[in-house]
Amino acid sequence: MLNLTYFSITGNPAFPGSTTDNGANWIGYIIESAPASACLLNWNYAFGGATVNKNIVPAYSTGVLDMVQQTSELKSGVGLKPSPYDWTTENTVAAVWFGVSISLA
Numbered sequence: 001m002l003n004l005t006y007f008s009i010t011g012n013p014a015f016p017g018s019t020t021d022n023g024a025n026w027i028g029y030i031i032e033s034a035p036a037s038a039c040l041l042n043w044n045y046a047f048g049g050a051t052v053n054k055n056i057v058p059a060y061s062t063g064v065l066d067m068v069q070q071t072s073e074l075k076s077g078v079g080l081k082p083s084p085y086d087w088t089t090e091n092t093v094a095a096v097w098f099g100v101s102i103s104l105a
Contacts, residue, residue: 019048027095041085043078045070052098067098 019025024032027042034040047064051057054066065073078085 026097043074045074045077046097 019028027044031040031042045065047059047070049060050064050066050070051059052067054064054069059066078087081087
């Protein structure tokens with residue numbers, strides 16, 4: 001699981017993380033656009049170049065988790081609502097994206 005704090009809202013790696021153009025992606029845009037007083041935490045389980053299921057189509061690199069594995073990590077991590085991340089359906093937005101990422105620069 002990523003090590004998030006209120007001072008490091010994207011956990012590891014440092015913001016904006018690894019994107020195809022080294023800039024903010026859609027979640028980065030939301031984070032950058034939020035008021036400074038907002039408490040936003042972001043869990044990003046994505047891997048660039050991932051496939052849906054590496055047993056059907058292998059990834060370009062052995063270290064890339066496919067979408068099945070990413071979903072499993074989410075469910076066994078933040079999906080268990082570990083302390084201190086006491087998220088609820090009232091204060092949380094969840095998104096799943098599979099496809100081409102774009103930058104909003």
